[in-house]
Amino acid sequence: MTIRASKLWLGYGVAMAWFFVLLWPLLGIKAEGLEFAESISIWLKVAVAAAILLGLHQLKQGGLFRFLEKPTQAASAAADALAARVPRWLALCAVAACALAFPMLTERYAHDVAISVLVYIILGLGLNVVVGLAGLLDLGYIAFFGVGAYTYALLSVHFELSFWLCLPIAACFSAIAGCIIGYPTLRMRGDYLAIVTLGFGEIVRIVINNWMSLTNGPNGVLGIKSPGAYWFKDGSFEHIWLNSLEQLYYIILGLAMLTIVAVYRLNYSRIGRAFEAVREDQTAAELMGVNTLRLKLLAYAMGAVFGGIAGTFFAARMKFVSPESFTFIESAMVLAMVVLGGMGSIPGVILGSLALIALPEVFRGFEMYRMFVFGGVMAVMMIFRPKGLWPAKRMGARSEERD
Amino acid sequence: MEFLLQQLVNGITLGGVYALVALGYTMVYGIIQLINFAHGEIYAAGGYMGVILISWLFAQGYPPAICLGAALLLAMGYCALLAMAVEKVAYKPLRHSSRLSVLLSALGMSIFLQNGLMLTQGVYDRAYPGEMVQGGFEVAGAVVSYMQVIIVSVTIVLLLALNLLVFKTRIGKAMRATAQDKTMSALVGINSSRIISLTFAIGAALACAAGIMVGLYYGSVRYDMGFVPGIKAFSAAVLGGIGNITGAMIGGLLIGMIEVFAAGYISSEYKDVFAFIILIAVLYFMPTGIMGENVDDTRV
Amino acid sequence: MTEQTPILELKNVTSAYGRIKAIKGISLKVYPGEVVSIIGANGAGKSTTLMSISGVIKPTSGEVWYAGDRIDGLAPDLLPSRGLCQVPEGRRIFPRLTVEENLDMGAFFRKDTDAINHDKNRVFQMFPILLERRKQHGGTLSGGEQQMLAMGRALMGRPKLLLLDEPSLGLAPLIVQQIFRIIREINEVDGVTVVLVEQNANLALKSSSRGYVLETGNVVMEDDAQALLVNPAIRAAYLGE
Structure with a gap:
């Protein structure tokens, strides 16, 4: 692991610990006693989601998604070209027609x-x-x-x-x-x-x-x-x-x-x-x-x-x-x-x-x-x-x- | 006469609370020129932490005084951490963006925190455990409850502590230096990020104390309790001169007094309006407040 | 002297404000114990050079070495404790801190209370007017007093290398003389290495051992101060002859 990556995960760890400290008192301290189940379940969901996002971000930095870049770029360029070829008034008319027809098509x-x-x-x-x-x-x-x-x-x-x-x-x-x-x-x-x-x-x-x-x-x-x-x-x-x-x-x-x-x-x-x-x-x-x-x-x-x-x-x-x-x-x-x-x-x-x-x-x-x-x-x-x-x-x- | 005296007592109590909240606005504005919309929510979170901790400690059988003291300190710590987290997540990445962006981010955080409180604590009022502090005494016909005495004394202690911190200690000097010139303070070795974080933490701790005391005073808290007092406290900060710590204390006291007297002598339905009218009038007629601003507005 | 390792070295440093390059590949060396002047016209990139050394501006390329470490990319607040202090352009006194508090800020990173007090007394000896104005807000001082305070504040950090930006700007000749006397004193007595940025080239070169001449973001000349003082091109361009 590079220094940058380990710093990132260290930051993640600190942030998640911090998050738990902020979350648990709101959910876990009850007059009847201390509870952990609910706050831990929420915390785990957030922690896993954040870990996945961070992991994806790292993979992207590492260039794992580079093979996706070309096709997506080509696709968006094609979409742009298509959009440019359709005249503006036509697009506007289409939107207006949809808006006008909307009540007839829906409930x-x-x-x-x-x-x-x-x-x-x-x-x-x-x-x-x-x-x-x-x-x-x-x-x-x-x-x-x-x-x-x-x-x-x-x-x-x-x-x-x-x-x-x-x-x-x-x-x-x-x-x-x-x-x-x-x-x-x-x-x-x-x-x-x-x-x-x-x-x-x-x-x-x-x-x-x-x-x-x-x-x-x-x-x-x-x-x-x-x-x-x-x-x-x-x-x-x-x-x-x-x-x-x-x-x-x-x-x-x-x-x-x-x-x-x-x-x-x-x-x-x-x-x-x-x-x-x-x-x-x-x-x-x-x-x-x-x-x-x-x-x-x-x-x-x-x-x-x-x-x-x-x-x-x-x-x-x-x-x-x-x-x-x-x-x-x-x-x-x-x-x-x-x-x-x-x-x-x-x-x-x-x-x-x-x-x-x-x-x-x-x-x-x-x-x-x-x-x-x-x-x-x-x-x-x-x-x-x-x-x-x-x-x-x-x-x-x-x-x-x-x- | 008795009525007047009673209003005076109530006004001081309320004014002390506004002063505590106003300090957070004024300190944050002084250092990063941001109206921290989320500050009112920190105050509300403080109120909730008070309920949560006092209920728990009370159920463990501790005497009220210990419950109150421990809850106050723990909740202040909690709110400090919360405000620091908000700053790190929502404001720090925007340090070089336009002011509008940061302001909108602050607004977003305010909505986020308010609804976070609602989701975790419910839509309805939450009551403090019954009768923590009861009774009072009479002075020249005006009733002073013990709760009011507690509020005023805690407020005074906190304000004195803050004054000592800001004006006498090394870290306080660094805070003022950072507010005045961030580049130069970096050149003498001050880490401005850390100082900004600390400023948020201190402001939050004060707002938290205010939230707890208001909760105790009225007996209950609500997830949106921070909104209106937040605006009023900001008005107090502006009235005192934004960025000016002494000004915020005086402004808070004045706004509290004005509100109580206006409610008592003019109309209680419109009491919330007076703070806003003062805010507008101050900004229009003396935009630097009664004590003068302490802001080095390099970005305007 | 050239056998020594330099205390400060810039290797091909480029810095920019947005898209506008203010300095374009500056290289210079400063050896321990020297007073080095950087002279040049307005906008030549003198202040930018200093700001790039102290890290306020991050160089877009090139390297800055100080006392054996590479320091470009470090946050500016890490440098004073390593002995690199700066008196920036415009002095930047904290306007609503008292004179004494301003001096305290100069020693912010230090914990040795006794030594700090000793240094503070020393600054007051150097600039007695500051002792008189001790309780006054920095913003209420005159230009000369502010310059003294700014230098005093920088000295409170016990610098090994002091960066001075235009210490004579806008000051009366008598005060300028006093300031330059102090600069020589801290260099000779305390052994502080000084980098001096000045528009007043004559004065700067007379107090320096070596000088660099900057023009539109480049070093165009580098020589002993004495040699620069008699150089006809320099005399024509910067010494008003």
């Missing part, structure tokens, strides 16, 4: 999951404007989702305003909330911004939770109307409620597509470039005449608008809202999607939403472990793939990463 449960995924795609894209494009870490993003949801919920219940009218109203309200939150925070250092937005997110939730007369507090708002529509039937237009899952699916699909187009356009617009300039080097951007404060505020407001739209739909779909849906963990989820997918990348965010919402539905038995795994994956991703699963193309190296 209720799948519709339900798909609707969640689409809601989170809108949220992810909205947050992506703030985090990915403008580089502002927002940990209270779900507050805008809440503002949108409550705006529609209250307008619908008290004034019976229609969903379609409330959509722009809720978007406006969220944008205003975004500006209110953004204004005092945007002069702050990047990492302070994170904790302050987190605080604001909590404030919004606490206010919703305690303002009984307006929001009915923790009991939530009931009786929210579905989106309505006029349908041509028997020679006249007739008002119907779009409350089947299929109909809702098409509504959110439309909203998501609008969002994708809007964010795509934004990405390549003058403002999008200005966002990037601010993200990469604020001082230089200012010297070039970019009003950074106003631009950041705009990013906040735009992100908030998408949050508000998603929130409005969420309220209409659930027909019920309560503060529980707007906790910090939801903000963290949306952020995890953006980070996992690739900051600033539209397909990345879509991929991230699929991975974080649809995948756990497949492994339903492991519901409990979902956030646990997310947290771990988030930390590990930062080490091994900090740019995400599908990194944005135009995004250059951040100025602080270069040095």
Whole structure:
């Protein structure tokens, strides 16, 4: 064994001993006495898994998998060539067709999951404007989702305003909330911004939770109307409620597509470039005449608008809202999607939403472990793939990463 | 008047706890410029270790004082090891990455640890074994429970010990030197990795003590108990001037007082909001805090 | 003298910041008891050379040998205890440590309390102003005082080899003289080998036995200090004539 290898295994031994010391007290010390069985069984599983990974890593270092490299490289090159030959519009059309045909091919449960995924795609894209494009870490993003949801919920219940009218109203309200939150925070250092937005997110939730007369507090708002529509039937237009899952699916699909187009356009617009300039080097951007404060505020407001739209739909779909849906963990989820997918990348965010919402539905038995795994994956991703699963193309190296 | 005095007693108790947690934030920020989101979870883990160890020791028939003391020390050691592991796994490999990456990694660790606690300890509250410390006494109409006396005295002892460590010992000087200039401290022979590890361990031990005492005070712990106090303690650290150890102590005390008085005189439903509002106001109007920052921010 | 083994030897060392090569294959030798100057214009790679010796910058290729051991690739914090101390560019005083604490940090790796106190008194004798400012924060000192403190801090490590980066930068002539007197003293009395990086070539060469001239990351000339001082090319380029 080389010195490096033995060092590696020594490190492994220390890490595993350390892990046992951390694990056992949590599981093994009981008032009735000390137990070892459960913690040892978990520990063994982890230790074996880690040993296998480490062994594979060593074999790879040793060149054992070199015979695999050539075929895999050839395969990925072939796949790339094939992808390059298929025109982009064709690929997009295929995806759109799949999305449109989805409800006809699947059943209720799948519709339900798909609707969640689409809601989170809108949220992810909205947050992506703030985090990915403008580089502002927002940990209270779900507050805008809440503002949108409550705006529609209250307008619908008290004034019976229609969903379609409330959509722009809720978007406006969220944008205003975004500006209110953004204004005092945007002069702050990047990492302070994170904790302050987190605080604001909590404030919004606490206010919703305690303002009984307006929001009915923790009991939530009931009786929210579905989106309505006029349908041509028997020679006249007739008002119907779009409350089947299929109909809702098409509504959110439309909203998501609008969002994708809007964010795509934004990405390549003058403002999008200005966002990037601010993200990469604020001082230089200012010297070039970019009003950074106003631009950041705009990013906040735009992100908030998408949050508000998603929130409005969420309220209409659930027909019920309560503060529980707007906790910090939801903000963290949306952020995890953006980070996992690739900051600033539209397909990345879509991929991230699929991975974080649809995948756990497949492994339903492991519901409990979902956030646990997310947290771990988030930390590990930062080490091994900090740019995400599908990194944005135009995004250059951040100025602080270069040095 | 009695009400005021009572609020003062409660405010000092709570403020001491925030001060202990705030120190971990401020020390870590001072040395590697990271908001350690996982710190609140270390505090929660401390609370759980307290329950676990005290329940076990209590069942073995040891007297309460010994249970408490032994559990405190053992749990502090446990949390120190936990925080060092977090640092080694999630932060050290990212020492040369962008700040956003480290921050997200910290957030990931926070979620990971919180859910790890939930998976191993359950979703519901876990109670401390009944009536460890009971009773109290009255001073000018205000009731001071013995638990409060314990909290305040343990806090004072720990704060004094920390002050001695940081300002009087060789290792404390090395910690401050590393926070001020990592390259230069390497050039005089200080191993900065080891010092950073130690900083995490000390911060975690203090947070752990706070977690145990809060658990004892309220009688139970919960897996997500670290989240809100974490933000408040961070607010305290910012209020005192991030990186400033004395500032964190004063900031913690102030935040505790403000919370208790706001709950008592304004509205108890909105008590959590006040800490956040202070955080925002401080960052907006005096971003370096009341005692001044001690951060050499070479990366901004 | 050339029969001795060098205390420090660089063999073809290359270092880079990112993709930009700051030094390109530098070789030099320093023998025990010498004062060696490295002179050159701004950006010639003088500081990078020192940082590559002390391990703050890892050389991308080449070897660094010190006292019989190969030290490139070692962490910088392992070197002071071997007798290699550095006063880096910009002095880098710990700004919120007191003067005395700064000196204590210089002796961080040492455990011999009595000897440390003795050395501290010696530094205070060398630079009496530091004794006066003992309780003051390092950041509040003037430039000259900071330079004295930085040198005092390095001496607290009882170096065998001392790397000095621009000790005269930005200081009044009188203070510069004092600093250079101390450099000669520690070299002659304590036998500390000194590597001196300076822009003030005249001053540096006058206190040195030998000198290296750096230009855009390469050693372009190497000679006795006296010879360099009278070399017309050097006089034209670095001595302002």
